Amino acid sequence: MGPLEIVQGVYASHVRRDTGGLVELLAHDIAWWQARNHPYANPAGPWIGVPDVVARVVDPINNDWHGFITRVDAILDAGAHVVVHGEYTGTFKATGRDIAAPVCAVYTVHAGRITEFRQFVDTGQIRWAMAADDSSLVVPDPDQLRSTGGPAPSDG
Template identity: 35%
Template sequence: MMSNIDIVRAHYAASAQGNIDEMMAHVSPQVRWTEMAGFPCAGTWVGPQAVAENVFAVLGRDWIGYRFELQSLIDGGEHIVGMGSYHGTYRATGKDMQARVAHVWHLRDGKVVAFEQFTDTLLVRQAMSNE
């Protein structure tokens, strides 16, 4: 069985390849996935299908080259923290964005049961604004 930090590392590797199936491979059917208020996909999504449709599909549709660059992982056992940066160009405005982000993962029995994102939503919103 993979360690919790290896599961998160594998998610990020699959994300870099755009492989949704592999990204969701170790996600619980009841996962509670929270995107920060003010973020384009804000809300708490329950289940891998809801996450794929309301987060990853939206980011892929609305952003050009949207990606997360991992800088470090902090191993807290059942809780893993991924630190890095978001990058992308908002399709509707053509504006680039880069924002620091922290992801807090909660894993139990080899499955992601919760995820919470913390990022500078102002930088994201500025890229989305026509002003």
């Protein structure tokens, strides 16, 4: 399997909630960078190693969200690097709030395993969905964002 097929395997395992299938694609010492300000990010840098990635990212996503998926719009093959563009959707169980967050992820693959993951995502939507009572976090309607490519102009 080449890098492109390996990354496609990540999303196939994600749809099936197949953590074991995902783990088979990761290098044992993977560097997993969640986006800055993401609730599952390591403030000190990347999560290092499969156990941290599973315990601090994969399991929380599977446990905290209902119907969390990544809609993949494009996959760009750049040799050892694969770039994925799409959208995260799902409902945070504790609040019932939905997201439709644009995402881009960059994977690095060596020797048939993913050695690095870097995420770029609208963390504002994710933090809003996860906030039990924080009216200071305001997120535009996801349908509005999809149809216009951005928030509507303000009347004020």
